[in-house]
Amino acid sequence: MTSSDLYPVSRLAAVQEATAKAGLDALLLTPGPDLRYVSGYDAKPLERLTCLVVPASGEPCMVVPRLELPAAEASPASRLGLEFVAWDETDDPYALVAARLGRVAKVGLADRMWAMSSLRFRDALPGAEQVLAGSVLRELRMRKSPAEVAALREAGEAIDAVHRRVPEFLRAGRTEREVGRDIAEAILAAGHATVDFVIVASGPNGASPHHDVSDRVIQAGEPVVVDIGGQLHNGYCSDSTRTYSVGEPPADFAAYYEVLRRAQEAACAAVRPGVSCESVDAAARDVIAEAGYGGYFIHRTGHGIGIETHEEPYIVAGNGEPLEPGHAFSVEPGIYLPGRHGARIEDIVVCTENGGERLNDTPRELVIV
């Protein structure tokens, strides 16, 4: 896949149209996923302002520090035929953006714009109401194109290759950190540009869903939750969890692991166009609750994924939004027994016309190493 497939030149016009339709005068996109999505430019987040100015009508431009001009020009943004407006060290780039925009009533800020920029824009554009660019971009970003689905599939294959190697790394007597280091290297070796997270949660640490790694020595007979992901060079992210056991697991663990496996299966099976996000969450939750573990499933079922590991749609109670073909998200129920152990199974699932397609396919049964 090339940048042109993943970040098509036509996207900018579609974004302008959506901006106009939403009643915004312009989007102001500083470095981060919104800027990358619209332009393909993976700009470094810096204190010097880089901003893609996307008016609802008229010519977009990219305001960049002169030092970053070569990087911006070398990026996929150069295909868009827009003007690069370079500013020098003692210029005020916020005034520069304001002058280009003229009179505006409502602007959309990149969801991750830093306060140091959003407050400067508030002052430089005193009449303009600020809303999130996400209000315009979310619909577009949620609905993955075939090229984006292919990129997520490639990310899924890359992280699956790492999970297949986990049994090599995971042994009683090693610390979580040692195992995590091997996994991090394997994530890069599998073709990721960055290691975004490595959770190796052994024994009681498995009961903390966002445990990282620690110096705890893994013991025989312990379940270990391994939740790992990274970002490919093309920007798309991987995220998959499998639970392993170092030798035979405790009886109380074995009792709920199969419940969890069925819950994850049920949620994946519930995915199809028109079904609400919260009903996918409920599909997993109901299985777990019926088995008496409802109080031990303490987080939402999933999150959207794309050029961010966590993005919309969120698979959570209260989100009545219907799934559409192209929506891609994690399905990752878990059961956590404080002080004892925990388990989670996570696949990335893309909604297709025919239901959910999982982009991970390593075994979901408990892997005993």
Add this chain to the structure above:
Amino acid sequence: MTSSDLYPVSRLAAVQEATAKAGLDALLLTPGPDLRYVSGYDAKPLERLTCLVVPASGEPCMVVPRLELPAAEASPASRLGLEFVAWDETDDPYALVAARLGRVAKVGLADRMWAMSSLRFRDALPGAEQVLAGSVLRELRMRKSPAEVAALREAGEAIDAVHRRVPEFLRAGRTEREVGRDIAEAILAAGHATVDFVIVASGPNGASPHHDVSDRVIQAGEPVVVDIGGQLHNGYCSDSTRTYSVGEPPADFAAYYEVLRRAQEAACAAVRPGVSCESVDAAARDVIAEAGYGGYFIHRTGHGIGIETHEEPYIVAGNGEPLEPGHAFSVEPGIYLPGRHGARIEDIVVCTENGGERLNDTPRELVIV
């Protein structure tokens, strides 16, 4: 050095006092350097709100997603004796913060707070004017404690160890990317937690100050700018640039390298309490301008450094702020001949009562490899 030295428990009270003095009712610190500086907690930036609420008077608290509670409790923030307020997946954490704060007229937002949070806080606290937390924290953050200076010294020694190895890596026939990969590994091996940037700019690429690495093959007789840095596990950052030449450099390069060396020396020598930031910039710029290269020094002389690679004070024309003991910043003039080559020399300098102390000490003469 322990967390208690670098992130002392007493800092929170000092920050509350400064908040009151600045006429703010509270600081709202989301994950990033401001939160870490005040609490020692290196929280992951996530879409789920983590926020240290620091009222000008009264009890601070840390609002955290329940999933992050174990991480927050395991962090140095647990020493502060503040309440951790955990919120659940379907709670509104912004309303929760607003309820804790009560009536407020002016709040300071972490400089890097994402718009997705700052706009939610705007709506949850409709009467409150938003300003940057930096307006309160900048003075404190700029003035490094002895422990912080020691941490920056440790970072300087770590990156110096990498520069000493660069001659092993840099050879004609290798690509910038290959050399960069070796340097990145060496940055981690020298004790950094992360590799923040690796610039290997050979020949004409050296004329772009923020060049990264490329697949360009380094040729004999070419100057190469190597600008590298990372973050130690304790949070403090390194940043040092040296310029190398692969064999004898071209005559036009040799002509200006010595000018640059003198300019960097002059700027370092200008550092002492009471001297303005812009006069340190001028000290370097004047030497370069007098030699006829003024038009080729296209960026500011430096930036502050601490738990961010770029922070205040900025060593730039227009910044009349006087230096104080404990201010730490880069001194990094450069000369860039478009299409030809470039050079930069960068040390981190800390202002002491007796003048500037450089925290890097590898040779500043051109290193011919």
